[in-house]
Amino acid sequence: MHSYSYPITVKAVWWDDSSRRVCWINTLKLPFEEEVVCSNDPVRIAKAIIEMEVRGAPAIGVIAALAVAAYASKLAGENAANIQEKLHEAIDLLWRTRPTAYNLFWALERMRRKIASASGLNPRELADALVEEALRILNEDIEANIKIGEYGAELVREGATILTHCNAGALATSAFGTAEAVIRVAWYKGKKIKVIATETRPLLQGARLTVWELMKEGIPVTLITDNMAGYVIRRGLVDLVVVGADRITREGFVVNKIGTYMIALAAKRNNIPFYVAAPTSTIDLNSSIRDVIIEERNPMEVKTVMGRLITLENVNALNYAFDITDPDLVTAIITEKGVVYPPFEENLKKLFER
């Protein structure tokens, strides 16, 4: 097993080598139940992504890669025919689960390339190669998160209060988190930080997941409703904002959980830094903001809270899962390769050239 410079207290997605399956925590049931699911069936895993048992851009990328590896292992064990074709079908299925987060496409593209480069191998060898590649993606993710945490923590002063939105924590990655990596490393370095977490409607990732993760670590956390973020910033209760990202375009537009944009506006208005923490696998230098599809999810998510109706059943509702934060609202992007400041179009390009 890999060893890391910091404790890994929560894993969202992992590989079970004995059964050659991918396992994950069903985040929909947290914090009330810690349900673990393991599977080698791409249909089941696609469902887990669509229904957000597993969510968060890096976690989606990792589970999709592991799904391909687990399915290849299953097919090898069954002596199936047309394995490569079946794997490509599985990749296509996983590809269509969610449209916005970039890491999904980035990870599946890597798995495609690995299949293409493995044409001389037998099914068992192909499966092994794919497991190895998927585990490389997983471990790179954790290592990247730790690096993000280290770069980010340098931006956090002793005693600071950090506002974060949604969950860009261990449960949004394979482990350790992105925005939460910054929080974790600052905490491990003894900076005595505090966190304000937004509940993050409709699915309450802040109230359910971020609160659970931070309380597990003993990091002081205060929950607010999403609409309170602006006022707590205006009141001077927040020193900096750190959020994750689902996609960063070449111009430096940040696509992240719905609500991020309004927090960025409040941060700008009140002159506090607004940081985005994301691995380079979230940055797509080929995509412009005009290419980004903002996922619209089932309106019932808005009309209910944890399955219970909060309004009249037949009312219309909109359910955009993400929003777009303009580059001028972003103080810096914290990646595993370093902290990127504006102008982002130029400096993101330079980052990838390193």
Added chain:
Amino acid sequence: MHSYSYPITVKAVWWDDSSRRVCWINTLKLPFEEEVVCSNDPVRIAKAIIEMEVRGAPAIGVIAALAVAAYASKLAGENAANIQEKLHEAIDLLWRTRPTAYNLFWALERMRRKIASASGLNPRELADALVEEALRILNEDIEANIKIGEYGAELVREGATILTHCNAGALATSAFGTAEAVIRVAWYKGKKIKVIATETRPLLQGARLTVWELMKEGIPVTLITDNMAGYVIRRGLVDLVVVGADRITREGFVVNKIGTYMIALAAKRNNIPFYVAAPTSTIDLNSSIRDVIIEERNPMEVKTVMGRLITLENVNALNYAFDITDPDLVTAIITEKGVVYPPFEENLKKLFER
């Protein structure tokens, strides 16, 4: 009975003359149950205000005035001693129910003055005088709301989409609403408007009350989560924002339901008008923003949705009920005396001098 230029489809608070009690819809149970409560007990009515069975700045002012009248009627019927003293005690109790909305203090001050001017009257005559004054406050409120609607509707173009926050509707006033008066009159005038309503956590006044009121009228309404407001504005789906107010200071700061500030920031950023609809009883020319107390309510409201826990029970939570929107974010304030544009400090003063 009074007659009005528009249909009064929903009343939030009214006087039951046969029992000499004040009646209200318990808005906490809407839209699932339409519970009506009637009382002449100031302790019960104070509880209804504190627990937000009745909410919305104008509605709070009206019910507090009617509470004094109902209690005076009760005391007169019982031939009680020290009636004036008891009424002042009731006023003090009602005064302390909620600290932010100005209309409460404005209405109770009027009732105090009426008691002071009625020293020669017997208990029955005093009660009648107080009922008359409270009903004057109620009818002035409805008339003011209709005027607000008429002034406001002139600012709404045919086919416009209006975003509103919380409930500044009939259920926030005696009837007709403030922000919703603008919506109603525009609708009655055939302007084919649409409304986007924010759910308004923690107590969901948008999802529960605004949706219910607008669907009753047949006005097209789409529900969003609070954190979606910025993105739907940025996406160009909103032509104007209209919200109510709980207090407007002499400088033009608008104190309104938590979340208003972030919507105002998004409106400003995207160059759409941000209107505040409020009767002059919400404007306190004597108060500066430094005098305003922002109510902090029970954190359990944040940690639950309709009574059900959404996070870990022992997490800290903040629960500011209101926020502050700076004057430079406000396009205009729509009152029953006309539309006030910046500079607000100067023009609000002129409005009261008319």
